[in-house]
Amino acid sequence: MSTAPLPDSRPHEPVRVGLVGAGPWARAMHARMLAAGPETSLTAVWARRPEAAAEVADAYGAPVAASFEELLDRCEAVAFAVPPAVQAALAPRAAAAGRALLLEKPLGAGLDEARAVADAVAEHGVVSQLVLTKRYHPATRAFLAEAAGREVTGARSCYLHGAFLDGEFATSWRLEHGALLDLGPHLLDLLDTAVAPIVSVRATGDPRRWTELTCEHENGAVSQASLSGCVRLPQARTRIELFGPGEELVYDTAGIDHEECWPVLRREFAHAVRTGRGTGIDAAHGLHIQTLLDMAARTAG
Numbered sequence: 001m002s003t004a005p006l007p008d009s010r011p012h013e014p015v016r017v018g019l020v021g022a023g024p025w026a027r028a029m030h031a032r033m034l035a036a037g038p039e040t041s042l043t044a045v046w047a048r049r050p051e052a053a054a055e056v057a058d059a060y061g062a063p064v065a066a067s068f069e070e071l072l073d074r075c076e077a078v079a080f081a082v083p084p085a086v087q088a089a090l091a092p093r094a095a096a097a098g099r100a101l102l103l104e105k106p107l108g109a110g111l112d113e114a115r116a117v118a119d120a121v122a123e124h125g126v127v128s129q130l131v132l133t134k135r136y137h138p139a140t141r142a143f144l145a146e147a148a149g150r151e152v153t154g155a156r157s158c159y160l161h162g163a164f165l166d167g168e169f170a171t172s173w174r175l176e177h178g179a180l181l182d183l184g185p186h187l188l189d190l191l192d193t194a195v196a197p198i199v200s201v202r203a204t205g206d207p208r209r210w211t212e213l214t215c216e217h218e219n220g221a222v223s224q225a226s227l228s229g230c231v232r233l234p235q236a237r238t239r240i241e242l243f244g245p246g247e248e249l250v251y252d253t254a255g256i257d258h259e260e261c262w263p264v265l266r267r268e269f270a271h272a273v274r275t276g277r278g279t280g281i282d283a284a285h286g287l288h289i290q291t292l293l294d295m296a297a298r299t300a301g
Helices: 024-036 050-058 068-073 084-096 111-124 138-147 172-177 184-194 258-275 283-300
Strands: 015-020 040-046 077-080 100-103 128-130 154-160 198-206 210-217 222-228 237-243 249-252
Touching: 015 024, 015 068, 015 084, 015 258, 024 040, 024 050, 024 258, 040 050, 040 068, 040 258, 068 084, 077 084, 084 100, 084 111, 100 258, 100 283, 111 283, 128 258, 128 283, 138 184, 138 249, 154 184, 184 198, 184 210, 184 222, 184 237, 184 283, 198 283, 210 283
Parallel strands: 015 040, 015 077, 077 100, 100 128, 154 222
Antiparallel strands: 154 237, 198 210, 210 222, 237 249
């Protein structure tokens, strides 16, 4: 396996991406998005179960890699669609091989794992980008643009759904760690961006049932976040309300089409790989979010 960074290609050439994982999220989003192009091509799939990898790869005419090392040889960037602990074990190896990283949240199952991923990215100077899905939707970007510079006294937010009750997304790591690790990164990222950087987080409740977070921001604002993956709703609910001297500002994902996220994510990742300039939604930001998750977990325990 070659460990040297691959030479730059022409800007219009699709980025060759290898996919790690063959679970529900790999099937529903990663493989489909990467194969759709034109900015990327799906060049290989590797998973711990070869038959699952073949099922994903065959749908897009991609080869199955017999090992993680073979996957690295077939690509210039690696997308991860695996549980956090698996991502944290493999991502540093991909970074050491000079491959760009498309990372899931959270970076790892714990803070030390997340730090190891972020340190590897920094040490080897590779591009990284987080799949914080909502960040790539036009409605989210409009909300964050409107929130910029606004004086916020307090905020309320929630991310609620019932996917942990049954179905293919009720996976073992989600059932073990609950909404804090799976849904928490989304709300913490948006509150951290829309209000001001979060400096402390306290949690109450059970991450496997319902968790309440209270965040203090560096501008003095206080925000609250409700998280649950175990409540039956007609559709997932993500809502943020910002309050202050001015009019209330509300962000609500009801009715938005998440399919609009994928072309933006694909285009921006490919551009970052080709130019060597990331978007800022990267491993370092992921480590910041994981630090907040760790604060919350410690107070909840």
